[in-house]
Amino acid sequence: MDITKMDITEELRKIVGERLSVSPSELYCYSSDASQVKGMPDFVIRPKSTDEVSRIVRLAYENEIPVTARGAGTGLAGGAVPVSGGIVLDMSGMNRILEIDIDNILVVVEPGVIQDALNDTLKSYGFFFPPNPGSSAMCTLGGMIAYNASGMRCVKYGTTRNYVRGLEVVLADGTVIHTGSKMLKSTAGYDLTQLIVGSEGTLGIVTKAILKIVPLPKTRKLVITSFRSAEIAGEAVVKTFSSGVTPSACEILDRVSLQVLKRYDPELVLPSEGDVILFEVDGTENSAREAAEQIIEVCSPLAISIKLAESVKEMEDIWAARKLVGAAVSRLDPTKSRIYLGEDVGVPMKKVPELLRKAQEISEKFNLPAMKYGHIGDGNLHLAFFIDVLNKDEWDRLYRAADLIHRTAIELGGTVSSEHGVGAARAEYMEAQWGPAIEVMRAIKKALDPKGILNPGKLGL
């Protein structure tokens, strides 16, 4: 059959009507996310139902057209970028919270629900959905599931994976399956739910999710500490954890990040110098106070300053600013922009001080200023190089530095991506990180998507 783009357009329009666009500007807007990966789609569609997604994917399957699902496009690995063209499914319009089932402590949502919107709704019930990436104000739950997102509180609460009970998934040929259930446990068969979580849209497209929620803690406390060097800060973290405290968040902000935050909001109550660790503890008033006191005791011999946040507002302001620190670097130097490359490596916690040292060496070797911040409590370092984007030489050095930081993380027994995903940006490192295990992933991909239409060019498959 000699089917033309015009024919496909007509067929797609029959399914979604005006929610299809092939206008050049629209396609351009869907050709990137927050990473440096680019790829122009041929069609952009905003589906409203599982049935529409199923019909679109079936059409794509029959005609071997790539299909890339996209949430809010806040990803940092090019996961939502259609590197082989084809259809982009903008899932953000499927944004209903379908069920709040407090009796079973779960919610049923469509993939386009924004993370913060879910938590705003759950607040009045006294519950929350814990994974909270820096982009929680704009990212969608579908994207979080596809990339197994986590964020600052994963050190205590785990990643998105730990909260997904069941999924509705459209497979490559348009078949709709349901995985998992509302139950806490089931040993009946393979755990397809967990297979889909983190699969970056390469195995199926999530159209509905059953998510576990948890009660909001009664209180949260924030211990703000600073140290003479990032390495000493890393030591303090290791000592804190081994003393038996599990903070609900444990974040590092090196001195450059600290200056950026102070420029972003001069009112923030942050130390004036040093490399900062923010320890958050939560629970009841008593348990949180005891944990905070223990952190203060453990860190005191190493720290140059220690302070307990005095009010909820003080704490919330710091967290709100921390979430945006990545993009805020141009506050420090308007000619520089933070570029997300090599930004998400992770190593076992004990290796964090070594990673910090090597990251500093790489920054100096390539003469690229960098912020070092991240979820030090789970070994995840966000190394943020910033460059003058109009300077080609700086771009070149940046790519080389990012390559080296990825290889360093693998050498240290870590990962090239802790929470942002592999997408196309880190696909080339998958073999180095996984060895023969990548072939198992490829076999799974082949079994579920024999024509290779679902988000091709991702995950190094």
Place this chain on the structure above:
Amino acid sequence: MKNEVKKDEVNIESRRAEELKGNENCEKIGKLPFEVDRRSVYKCVQCGTCRPVCPVFDVVGWESANTRGRMLIIKSLLEGRTPSADVLSSLASCTTCGICASRCPAGVNPPEVVEAARAQLVKCGVTTEAQEKLKTAIITSGNSFGETKSRLHWLSEKERSELPEKADYVYFAGCFDSYRYPEFAKKTFGILQRFGVTLLPDEQCCASPLLRTGFREDAAKIMEHNLEQIRKVGAHSIITGCAGCYTTLKNNYPEELKVISLPEFLAEHLEELDLKCLDLTVTYHDPCHLGRHNKVYEAPRKVIQAISTLKEMKNIKENSRCCGGGGGVRIGYPDISLELARNRLEDLPEGVDYIVTSCPLCVRNLRDAGGDVEVIDIVELVAMAME
């Protein structure tokens, strides 16, 4: 795409191509240098913080209708992409409300970038019909409505003849108050007159609509006309009740003028106004160009609280949602504009007698959106307290 599907076999249509039919100038951009300050554009790291707060995106749903999309489109033009007509529907549909700028962690000011890009499109001759209509009206009549009657028609001949020729303060009435809400102008001037304020003999549009929609050269001429008038009167301060006029006079006029918004002036002179307390509960809508753009948040609240009970809307001050009227969107995309206004009315608290605001364009758009609560200008509330 793979296999049988052949690219470029179809004339790619814009979803809003209809409204732009006949505009054949788009491809000119490819031949002319498209100049917008690159640094201010490349500061955007596409993080998407602006995405959930853009009020137009909230209504339209396509990426090209949010700030990040607009920045991307401008980037593409800078990089030499020959645009299609749909560039306009993205860039012209921004209300320049600035909520994106207030949230942007990278410190980008998207309204400034969008306005600069619109100016470039104008240079290349790429404009919408609505833009052209607006420009023609202002150039030919001196006001955005194309009205031919005197701008001071709301004064009697006697009152006009008695206007002081020289004064320290001038009341800049603006197009909206002059032609659509002359009662606002009358009440405002009634209050200001006692402080020795006069009017410009030949005030013309402040040029805000021209600047917001990219007609910078035309705007410069009309601004010079108004400046000449101000110089003639010898005023050192200008008072205006329109948020659009306020931000334009304050931030866009080539000469540094002391510009005072009506709420600021009223708040400053509360004691001299001898106002009585009203048994009313009202809410306040922050106009974007008074609030977010110029941080005038407290003055109107001070005035309202001096004479009535204030019950705030759900989103206020820096987080206030746009009424949909600004940036040329009311004229260019009335359906989108009205939908924004309806969304803003959802922020209304219960049990209020009036929605008060300090901008006639906001009054107009919020009134057009319907709703059960009457929308009034702050001067009307003050006038009630003077009765």
